[in-house]
Amino acid sequence: MTAARYEGKTTVNVQHLDPQRFLQAYGVDLQVLYPWEGVVEPPFGAAWAILAPGQSTKSHQHQEGETFFVARGEGEMTVDGETVPVRAGSVVFQDPFHEHTLTNTSATEDLMFLTVWWEDRSLWAKKEEKEAAAPAPRRVMVTAAPPTPNGDLHLGHLAGPYLCADFHTRYLRLRGVDAFYACGSDDHCMYVERMGEKLGMTGPEAAAHLVAAIEETLGMAGIAMDVFMHPDASARFEPLVLEFFDRLWRAGKLEAREGPSPYCERCERYLFEADVAGRCPHCGAGVTGNTCESCGGVNDSIDLVEARCTQCGAAPAARRFRRLIFPLSRYGDALGAYLRRTTMNARLRSFCERLIADGLPDVAVSHVSDWGIRVPLEDPDFAGQTLYVWFEMAARYFAYAEHVNEVSGAAAEGYSRFWRSGDASIVQFFGVDNNFYYALLLPALYLAFDAELRLPAAFVTNEFYRLDGQKFSTSRGHAILGRALLAEAPRDAVRFYLAHTCPEHEETSFTRADFEATVERELVWGWQRWLTELAAKVAAECGGTVPATGDWTSEQRWFYRRLEQTVAEAAEAYEAATFSPQRLTRLLSELVRTARRFGKAEDCWRQVPQRSQERRTGLALELLAAKVLAILASPVMPDFAARLWRGLGYEQPLRPGSWEPSPAWVPAGQRLGELGGEYFRTVNGSNDRLAAAAVPS
Ligand SMILES: [Zn+2]
Ligand SMILES: [Zn+2]
Helix, strand or coil: CCHHHHHCCCCCCCCCCCHHHCEEECCEEEEEEECECCCECCCCEEEEEEECCCCECCCECCCCEEEEEEEECEEEEEECCEEEEEECCCEEEECCCCCEEEEECCCCCCEEEEEEEECCHHHCHHHHHHHHHCCCCCEEEEEECCCCCCCCCEHHHHHHHHHHHHHHHHHHHHCCCEEEEEEECCCCCHHHHHHHHHHCCCHHHHHHHHHHHHHHHHHHCCCCCCEEECCCCCCCHHHHHHHHHHHHHHCCCCEEEEEEEEEECCCCEECCHHHEEEECCCCCCEEECCECCCCCCECCCCCCEEEEECCCCCCCEEEEEEEEEECHHHHHHHHHHHHHCCECCHHHHHHHHHHHHHCCCCEECEEECCCCCECCCCCHHHCCEEECHHHHHHHHHHHHHHHHHHHCCCCCCCCHHHHCCCCEEEEEEEEHHHHHHHHHHHHHHHHHHCCCCCCCCEEEEECCEEECCEECECCCCECCEHHHHHHHCCHHHHHHHHHHCCCCCCCEEECHHHHHHHHHHHHHHHHHHHHHHHHHHHHHHHCCECCCCCCCCHHHHHHHHHHHHHHHHHHHHHCHHHCCHHHHHHHHHHHHHHHHHHHHHHHHHHHCHHHHHHHHHHHHHHHHHHHHHHHHHCCCCHHHHHHHHHHCCCCCCCCCCCCCCCCCCCCCCCECCCCCCCCCCCCCCCHHHHHHCCCCC
16 A cells, blocks of 8 residues: 555545635535535435524425434424434435424534435325325315405406306315305495595495495406394494404504604594505605505605605505504414415515515504504503504404304304314415515414414405406406406306406406307307207217217227316316416316217217217217216306206216215216206397496496
8 A cells, every 4th residue: 555545546545624725605504515526426315504593495396206314412303393302423314395494402512413305206295295184174264365355356356256166166066065155245445434434434334335236246247155244233243343452462563652643733643554645665656645556565654755645646655553563574484484384476476475575564553543543551542543444354364264154054163263273274365465464464463363373275366357458446447346347257257258268377367258258269169069969969879868989999998087187287286386367267268178079089989880889888988987077067057057067967966075086977877957058148239338337436
């Protein structure tokens, strides 16, 4: 042995722990060992990692499997929410896509570990298996943001949370879940009182008048809510709001703070919400008080740029008031942890993460006003103040749960049946302009109220829906009221089209011409024609009864598999995490096109008598496709589905729990009803006539 042999790079390759080579990644100091540049590129990567006392690695997940060998120190390893202690000598393995973080629990000593990672696609399925094996909730409360009764609902409202929550609830029922759709009217927001002044009514009169119109429109649209709560008529609502307030106040979770607020000297009133307008302090868009529809940011009215009183146009003065404040800024970490385990789209998640990173604002939860629920404190400073509607909103969802209990035979049980029970879950639908409130303010209020509550498991949001490319505006007459379109077009055609153009991830637009063309192309020429042709074939060849299957061809096996795949894809489109009415309507139309093509190809067996067995199988499969269409379409188009179901000869209506991952035959020998015929009619009209009906009355 000579010294030269050790120095030669080709014989002994060695790296030493070297702080000069550390780089910061995932919140730790890393010295990357493999791949070893110029030496070897193995099918794995490896690095020394050093975590300072009290520090944690960034909580993250990735496609590689990874193992940690702890060399020195002690800490805690958390993988998918489960935490175990580790110390020198411990080895941890985490499967791909499992969220993990390692924390150094020592106050003085570094934690040093070797991390080794490699990609193995066969490990990927583990996460999916784990998710699939997670028990589904037995009971779900689906909610949509309460409509503001400052006007009747236009198509933009319907295309957003109201229809979407209806689709999801009906789907859950088909899957055998006890699903309830709860909503109510937002009577205590200032816009109602101001609308009342325009209509020459008191606030409560205006609320009653407008809420009645809204409920009628929801009914016309086939939006079947189990609970529609009128806050002032509910025996549950106000006591729960007061209980909620009392608990937060006693626990010191609310603070009385004095600060400036806009005040109109001419109108002699404190300005917020509908009473003040200006430009958003975050994005500069024109807004009214408290919320910006453009960026989703919030303001405290006093920070509006170029503020003015909406009643008289004067620039407000700043007056100091003592108000109640919820210190939301303290809940960033707790919210971060909650949001990580909550289902939502990337747009909402990034919005929340950005606001948390920038620092959340503290929020005033009382305002100088006599509209709403009075602040229940003796302190004379709060004598003329009411609770902010978004504070009330937290307890509103407890009240919904209790009203759901009433309609589902569990009246004696409290809201805990949904808010604390391990087999229940809550899914909330709302528009992007409410992002801040549903994803940040309300969860923080719930955490302040009781950290053990089971908060909503999923948020499903929508963007704005436009009319001919422009924002809906009832005051400018640029709107189509839901009732106007529903009065002249079949409601399932309206529901189909609003689903087809649902503003899921970007703004979309309603145009009359596209509505008519889509109904004509997809529903009249697509679905209706296929069903009519199918009915005629079964009548001519099988005397109008469902044939039994016989021998199979390979095309027929393929077609059955396609039906199974369509069912799986439709389930995805209805689930909260992957919710997409747009995708659903396209899947249904594609199912019809595929079935019709299949049917046309199969017709050739009619000419070959020795293939009558296969001919029967083909017809049975086509009828099965019609059954699948009825089931998959029923959450979006309940009228159509019910009629198609009868057309297939079923005497009992389509029941909850009827969803079939592997579709089962329409029973052989079952006599078909009226399978063909007119399900949808062509609608002709013009926007102008409909828009005229949207001018507020
Ligand atoms: Zn803004
Ligand atoms: Zn004024």
